[in-house]
Amino acid sequence: MFFRIMTVLGFIFLYAPIAGLIFYSFNASKLVTVWGGFSTKWYGELFQNAQILGAAWISLKIAFISACISVVLGTLAALVMVRFGRFKGRTLFSGMITAPLVMPEVITGLSLLMLFISLQGLIGWPVGRGLTTIVIAHATFGLAFVAVIVQSRLVDMDQDIEEAAADLGARPVRVFFDITLPSIAPALVSAWLLAFTLSLDDLVIASFVAGPGASTLPMVIFSKVRLGVSPDINALATIMIGMVAVGIFCATIVMLRSSKKES
Amino acid sequence: METSPQLHMTQLDPSTQKPWLNGDVKPFIRIRNLTKKFGDVVAVNNVSLDIYENELFSLLGGSGCGKSTLLRMLAGFETPTEGTIEIDGQDMSHVAAHERPTNMMFQSYALFPHMNVAKNVGYGLRRDGLPKAEIDERVSEMLKLVQLEGYGKRKPSQLSGGQRQRVALARALIKRPKLLLLDEPLGALDKKLREETQFELINIQESLGVTFIVVTHDQEEAMTLSTRIGVMDIGTIAQIGEPQEVYEFPQTRYVADFIGSVNMFEGRVKKDSPNAVIIDSVDAGIDIHVPHGVSCSPNQKLWFALRPEKFEITATKPKATKNVIKGVVEDIAYLGGQSVYLVRLSGGKLVRTVRANRDRGAEKPITWEQTVYLTWAPSAGVVLTA
Amino acid sequence: MMSWFHRQLAKHGRNLVIAVPMIWLIVFFLAPFFVVFKISFADIARARPPYTPLFSFEDGRLLIALSFENYAYLWDDTLYIKAYWSSIKIAFWSTVFALLIGYPMAYVIARASDTKRNLLLMLVILPFWTSFLLRVYAWIGFLKTQGVINALLLKIGIISEPLIMLQTDFAVYVGIVYTYLPFMILPLYANLTKLDNTLLEAAHDLGASKLMSFLTVTLPLSLPGIIAGCMLVFIPAIGEFVIPALLGGPDTLMIGKVLWTEFFNNRDWPVASAVATAMLILLVIPIMWMRRAAEEEVS
Numbered sequence: 047m048f049f050r051i052m053t054v055l056g057f058i059f060l061y062a063p064i065a066g067l068i069f070y071s072f073n074a075s076k077l078v079t080v081w082g083g084f085s086t087k088w089y090g091e092l093f094q095n096a097q098i099l100g101a102a103w104i105s106l107k108i109a110f111i112s113a114c115i116s117v118v119l120g121t122l123a124a125l126v127m128v129r130f131g132r133f134k135g136r137t138l139f140s141g142m143i144t145a146p147l148v149m150p151e152v153i154t155g156l157s158l159l160m161l162f163i164s165l166q167g168l169i170g171w172p173v174g175r176g177l178t179t180i181v182i183a184h185a186t187f188g189l190a191f192v193a194v195i196v197q198s199r200l201v202d203m204d205q206d207i208e209e210a211a212a213d214l215g216a217r218p219v220r221v222f223f224d225i226t227l228p229s230i231a232p233a234l235v236s237a238w239l240l241a242f243t244l245s246l247d248d249l250v251i252a253s254f255v256a257g258p259g260a261s262t263l264p265m266v267i268f269s270k271v272r273l274g275v276s277p278d279i280n281a282l283a284t285i286m287i288g289m290v291a292v293g294i295f296c297a298t299i300v301m302l303r304s305s306k307k308e309s
Numbered sequence: 310m311e312t313s314p315q316l317h318m319t320q321l322d323p324s325t326q327k328p329w330l331n332g333d334v335k336p337f338i339r340i341r342n343l344t345k346k347f348g349d350v351v352a353v354n355n356v357s358l359d360i361y362e363n364e365l366f367s368l369l370g371g372s373g374c375g376k377s378t379l380l381r382m383l384a385g386f387e388t389p390t391e392g393t394i395e396i397d398g399q400d401m402s403h404v405a406a407h408e409r410p411t412n413m414m415f416q417s418y419a420l421f422p423h424m425n426v427a428k429n430v431g432y433g434l435r436r437d438g439l440p441k442a443e444i445d446e447r448v449s450e451m452l453k454l455v456q457l458e459g460y461g462k463r464k465p466s467q468l469s470g471g472q473r474q475r476v477a478l479a480r481a482l483i484k485r486p487k488l489l490l491l492d493e494p495l496g497a498l499d500k501k502l503r504e505e506t507q508f509e510l511i512n513i514q515e516s517l518g519v520t521f522i523v524v525t526h527d528q529e530e531a532m533t534l535s536t537r538i539g540v541m542d543i544g545t546i547a548q549i550g551e552p553q554e555v556y557e558f559p560q561t562r563y564v565a566d567f568i569g570s571v572n573m574f575e576g577r578v579k580k581d582s583p584n585a586v587i588i589d590s591v592d593a594g595i596d597i598h599v600p601h602g603v604s605c606s607p608n609q610k611l612w613f614a615l616r617p618e619k620f621e622i623t624a625t626k627p628k629a630t631k632n633v634i635k636g637v638v639e640d641i642a643y644l645g646g647q648s649v650y651l652v653r654l655s656g657g658k659l660v661r662t663v664r665a666n667r668d669r670g671a672e673k674p675i676t677w678e679q680t681v682y683l684t685w686a687p688s689a690g691v692v693l694t695a
Numbered sequence: 696m697m698s699w700f701h702r703q704l705a706k707h708g709r710n711l712v713i714a715v716p717m718i719w720l721i722v723f724f725l726a727p728f729f730v731v732f733k734i735s736f737a738d739i740a741r742a743r744p745p746y747t748p749l750f751s752f753e754d755g756r757l758l759i760a761l762s763f764e765n766y767a768y769l770w771d772d773t774l775y776i777k778a779y780w781s782s783i784k785i786a787f788w789s790t791v792f793a794l795l796i797g798y799p800m801a802y803v804i805a806r807a808s809d810t811k812r813n814l815l816l817m818l819v820i821l822p823f824w825t826s827f828l829l830r831v832y833a834w835i836g837f838l839k840t841q842g843v844i845n846a847l848l849l850k851i852g853i854i855s856e857p858l859i860m861l862q863t864d865f866a867v868y869v870g871i872v873y874t875y876l877p878f879m880i881l882p883l884y885a886n887l888t889k890l891d892n893t894l895l896e897a898a899h900d901l902g903a904s905k906l907m908s909f910l911t912v913t914l915p916l917s918l919p920g921i922i923a924g925c926m927l928v929f930i931p932a933i934g935e936f937v938i939p940a941l942l943g944g945p946d947t948l949m950i951g952k953v954l955w956t957e958f959f960n961n962r963d964w965p966v967a968s969a970v971a972t973a974m975l976i977l978l979v980i981p982i983m984w985m986r987r988a989a990e991e992e993v994s
Contacts, residue, residue, distance in 0.1 A: 052799035059796070060822055060876065063833035066843055070836060079846045123716040133713060142720040144986055148927065150934020150978070152951045153971050156958060157727030160968065164730050186723045189716065206419035209386055212407045214433035214484070217701065218708065221407075224432075228423045247826045250936050254958075264828050271832045271941065275839070283829040290824045294817060405705075 064287060071280035088281040095278060098266055105263040108177060109245040112184035116241040117234060119185065120192025125222075127193070128200040146190035155254030158183050162255060175257035183255045184248060188241035195240065199233035200226075239293075327551075328361040329537065335398075337362040337520055338383075338488065343392035345378050352378040354544035355392070365514050365521040367531040369567070370541035376524045379541075380490050383522065384413045397487055407436075412486040416493040418477040420465040426452070426476050427461035433484045451479040454513065471502050478510075482517065489514075491523045495530055507533050528568045532556065540564045556616075561695045565614045572660050573693075574613040578605060586692070588613055594656045598631045600687040605694055612693045617663040619689035622650060623682050624675060634683045636660060638675060652681060728975065735765055735968035765969035774953070775970065779977065781948040785864065786932035789871035790925050793879040796872065797924065801883035802913075805890070816884070823877040831870055831941050838866050838942070862944035870938035875931070879924040886920025887913075926985035930978060950974055 071089070075082025092098060123143050126133075146154065162172055162179050172178055207229070211221045227234075249264035256262065270276045328334040336359035345353040353375040360366045368376040381387045383394060385406030394401040396410060412433070421429050431448045439447075452458050455475040465473055474494065481489055494510070495503045511534060514521050525531050531538045532552040540547045540555060540563075548555055548564045559565035562573060576590030576597060588597040588611055597613050605611065627633055636652035639659065645666075652660045662683060675681060704711075769775045804815045822830060837843045838860040845857040860866055890913065898908035936951035943949065950970065958967040 049799035049803050052796065053803040056796050056800045056876075057818060059873070060819070063830060063837055063873070064822060064825070066836055067829070067833045077841065079841050079843075119716050119719055122712055123720075126713050126716065130709065130713065135713075135717065139713070139717055139720070141986065142717075142724055145982060146724065148930040148978075148982060148985065150931055150936075150951055150974065152934055152936050152954045153731075153974060154727075156954065156967060156971050157731045158723065160730040160734055160964075161723070161727040182723055186719070189720070204417070204419070206415050206417050207421055209384075209406070210413070210415055210419035210480075211421070211432065212386075212405075213384060213411070213413045214480070215407050215436035216432075217407055217705070219704065220436070225421060243824055247828060249828055250955075264826070267828055267832070268937075268941075271835065275836050279829070279832065283826070283833070286829065287825050291821065294821055294824065298813070298817060 067280050067283045068287065071277065071284040073277070076275075076277055088277040089285075092278045092281045092285075097261075098263070098278070098282065101261050101263040101266040104177070104260060105246055108180050108184060108262065109242045112181045112188055112245045113238050113242040115181070115185035116188030116192045117238050119189045120237060120241075121196050121230075121234065123189060123193040124196035124200055125226075128197055143190055143193045146187040147194065149187075151248070151250035152254075154183070154187065155251040158186075158251065159254045175255055176260040179255045179257070180252050180260065180262065183251050184241075184245040187251070188244060191240050191244060192237040195237040196230060196233050199230045203229050327536075328364075329359070334361060336360060337364075337397055338522075339393075339395040340379075340383075341393050341395075343379070343382065343394065344390045345375075345382060345387060346390045351544050353382070353389075356544070356546055358539060358546060358549070360520065360522065362520055363518055364536045365511065365523065365534055367523045367525055367535040367538045368541055369525055369528055369531040369538050371526055371567070373543070374541040375544040376541050377492060380413075380492055380522065380524045383488070384411055384490050385409045410487040411490055412481040412484055412488075413490040414477050414481045414492065414494055416496060418465075418473045420473055420476055420480075422465055424464075425461065426457065426463050426465070426468070429465070429476055430480045430483055432480065437484070447483055451483045454482075455479045470497055471506070474498065474506070478513070482513070482519065485517070486519065489519050489521050491521060493525055494523060495527070496525075503530070510534060532568070540567060542567075557691075559614065559691060559693070562612055562614070562693050565691065565693060570617050570661055570663075572615045572617065574615070574658075576611055576613060578603070578607060578609050578611060581605070581607065588692070591656060592654075592658045593634055594654055594658075595632070595634060597690075598687070599690070599692055603692050603694070609694070613690050614693055615685060615690040617649070617661045619685050620660075620662040620664075620683045621685065622652070622662050622664060622675065623684075624673065624679060626682050627684050629684055632684055632687070634660070636681060636683065638677055638679050638681055641675070641677060650675065650681070652683060731968045731971050734965055735972045736763065737965045737968075738764065765965050766973075768966060769969055769973060774948070775950075775973075778948040778950045778953045779973075782933045782935075782950040785867060785871070785949060786929050786935075789868055789875070789932055790879075790929045792868065792872045793876055793928050794921065794925060797876055797879035798883055798917075798921070801880045801887055801920075804880075805884050805887035819877055819880050819884075827874055828937060830874055831938055834866065834870055834873065834942060835861060838869070861942065862947075864943065864947055866942035867939050867947055867949070870942045871928075871932050871935065874938065875928040878927040882923035882927060883917065883920045886917050886923070890916060923985075926981065930981050930985065933978065934974060 072084050072086065073080075073082055074085035074087065123139075127140060127143065158179075159175070162175055166172060166174075203226075208221050208225050211225045212218070216224060247264060248262070249268050252262045253265055253268075256265065267279055267282070270279055338358075338360040340356060340358040340360075343353055343356045343358075344351065356375075356379065368379060370376045378387060382389050383396075383401075385401065385404065385408075389402075399410075401409060421432065424432070427445075427448050430451055431444045434444045434447060448461070449458070452461060455478055457472060457475050457479065460468070460472065460476075465476070468476065474497070478494070481491075495506055498506060507530065510521075521534075523531070523534060535552055537549060537551050538555050539549045542563050548560045550558070555564060556568050559568065559571075565571045565573070574588075574590045574592040574597065576588040576592065578586060579589040579596060580587040581603065583602040584600070586599040586601070586603045588599065590597050590613065593613075599613070603611065621627070634654060636654040638650055639653045640651040642649040642651075643666075647663050647665050650662045650664065652662060654660060660683065800819070804812055804819070807815060835842075839845075840857045840859065840861065842861070844860065845854075848854045849857065860869075894912055894916070895908050898912050899905075903911065933949075934951040935949060936955050939947050939949040939952045940955070943952070954967055954970045954974070957963050957970060
């Protein structure tokens with residue numbers, strides 16, 4: 047049907063640029079219109095670029111830490127929304143959890159920077175901006191994404207087993223760690239991965255709240271590509287796409303195997 | 310609401326077998342004026358109930374009658390809107406679910422999917438902080454009791470429905486709770502398994518000496534298992550009594566109709582005296598003679614309840630002159646051990662009667678469209694005013 | 696029996712669990728908006744930070760210097776109003792195109808067999824996990840004058856002169872539709888999988904053609920999914936920065952880019968704050984709308 051054609055075209059649309067990136071990362075020529083032969087020299091250049099490597103390391107650190115914080119905060123938030131019923135300030139809470147999902151990043155970035163500066167003036171912390179402020183910023187919007195994922199899993203979860211555990215003598219905190227947590231574990235993993243990816247990828251917010259000397263990978267990439275196509279960036283892109291593809295592949299295998307076990 | 314003559318109790322010593330008849334025994338569970346409202350909906354309405362130690366008490370009713378809510382309040386999963394619950398003399402008002410001396414067997418079994426059978430069963434003991442060796446010992450003891458020896462390492466997903474049910478039971482019993490609450494314990498099992506498990510449950514309860522409260526909608530199950538049944542209707546208890554009492558002496562139409570089958574003949578009091586009552590029934594088409602008094606106002610509307618097995622059905626007109634109805638057999642269901650006859654009376658009412666097939670291949674069996682006469686023993690029916 | 700610690704935890708544990716994320720969000724999400732609001736009333740100054748303080752003490756008295764100039768400035772200088780409208784227009788049409796492309800895709804995926812469906816879903820999600828920035832960058836190579844598309848079209852002979860596609864509004868549309876497409880497909884898919892096939896069979900049985908039953912049964916029932924997808928594209932797209940910055944031209948007006956320029960290039964924090972505040976106010980209603988729709992979907 048017509049829809050089928052659209053779908054094929056749609057997928058081509060989705061993947062053409064990605065294919066392009068991969069293709070041209072192996073192009074010896076800098077120009078996209080000329081095929082200069084197969085070459086991995088851009089990869090070599092990439093691994094010698096201290097600026098990019100340094101920024102990558104910083105981005106990975108930030109992503110890891112902020113993802114961990116997001117998962118903790120987001121899970122608490124999801125618990126509150128799904129299991130705690132009514133309480134004073136619930137509407138405010140609910141709004142604050144969902145708004146970051148659609149809030150334009152320029153607004154979040156600007157406002158957080160203003161906050162950090164005001165705080166610095168008022169209480170002397172944070173001193174300057176850098177890793178800490180970026181982590182805080184990323185953890186905050188990561189929280190919202192984690193909360194959405196964990197909420198949906200909590201709602202689907204069979205609550206009987208939590209009651210059974212309580213009935214057998216487990217205090218509420220115990221119930222959470224013994225029963226709830228193992229039950230939502232897969233959701234936590236995918237939530238962590240999502241928060242990690244979003245942090246790794248963030249340009250706008252990091253640009254606002256970063257300080258001198260703390261350049262994240264997206265910031266470095268952006269400054270380079272503003273000037274046009276850059277082949278070492280193609281190489282970087284291919285590596286990142288490759289890692290993601292491998293990751294998703296492994297995840298799918300794990301999921302298929304575990305669902306096979308259950309049936 | 311005196312509608313029945315004095316009950317004749319069995320020859321067993323009431324004080325040990327039936328503590329509810331013995332005024333000296335203190336109830337193990339006292340429920341007083343218990344009410345639970347969800348917004349405007351009243352799920353449990355001012356229920357007061359005494360349950361004695363070692364009873365196997367059933368809460369019986371259709372969906373929405375409040376029995377599960379009542380059970381959950383006993384377990385501590387719902388907070389009563391009003392009223393109190395006392396277990397073994399201790400007020401449960403501020404006692405959280407995880408501190409109560411109760412354990413529950415859930416309708417869905419609620420086995421922990423990420424733990425194997427042994428870990429599931431031993432969970433409660435681990436929460437109590439018992440040493441590992443003791444836990445292991447008691448777990449294998451328990452598994453033996455529910456006939457799941459050797460299944461310790463299996464995961465719930467690898468068990469059949471009946472096996473899961475036994476794990477749930479073992480898990481709930483291992484802490485020797487004062488009170489075991491069972492929510493529709495046999496609902497998910499097929500008929501044969503259900504019957505076997507019913508007797509197993511009774512044996513386990515008697516050997517462990519634990520008080521059981523069972524919630525069920527299956528009146529056969531309630532009758533089989535229970536020492537006493539509490540029939541519930543829209544948040545209140547319609548009647549409490551031993552199975553025989555509730556079956557043979559229902560106090561309301563609801564109870565009579567809920568337990569087993571019943572034929573309800575509507576009528577008005579024609580003549581009332583202390584030893585006999587005559588009910589003019591259009592349903593039956595005759596005057597019904599009842600051999601005892603009914604306290605009611607003159608000309609009051611009443612119902613005469615007769616269970617199917619109480620009728621005698623004959624093809625020839627019986628010698629008796631009172632309490633004889635004539636009708637035509639409309640339908641017959643042959644069930645092997647008994648036959649069900651649906652008889653249409655001249656007034657239009659359909660009566661359900663049941664007769665054991667005591668003769669194999671009777672010479673002149675009753676057949677469709679045959680004219681038959683129904684009669685019953687004088688005190689076989691119950692007069693109901695509500 | 697419980698220790699003192701456990702009893703305190705039982706009493707206050709619930710409030711603690713609520714408080715931790717609540718306080719974090721109030722401090723790091725809510726408070727910043729108030730700070731921005733406050734600064735939008737200040738004047739630019741050559742200082743650190745580069746704006747005039749609102750509160751000051753002089754002779755022991757509290758002086759409040761509120762400057763509404765920035766908002767007046769926003770109103771007077773048509774740039775800002777034009778940028779707002781332009782952003783809304785671009786976001787709106789991008790959403791429409793994303794819907795037109797995404798709906799058929801979601802539909803086909805939802806109706807596919809189980810194994811195919813998982814594969815297709817994975818293919819939709821995979822780009823989403825790769826870097827947003829890099830995917831936008833990828834289009835530069837495609838759209839530029841000496842880029843892939845032009846080279847292809849020239850070679851085939853469809854055109855004789857390269858098309859100007861980069862640094863135009865067109866490129867921004869392509870960029871937004873491209874990067875936000877998964878956000879449109881996923882809610883649509885989630886909604887369409889829940890569609891009861893027997894409803895369509897009933898429609899056919901009552902005499903509706905395939906097209907008719909789609910228009911009268913499937914489409915209306917997928918409305919919540921459509922709304923969800925559109926909100927997930929439209930609202931963030933209004934404030935987009937990266938796409939207009941990399942793919943758009945100097946006359947591509949989007950409010951996100953304007954804010955950035957105001958902040959980084961002009962170093963005018965108060966005006967940037969005023970822009971941000973105005974943007975926020977503009978977006979409050981769509982955001983609340985989206986939340987209401989999401990809650991209805993859940994219930």
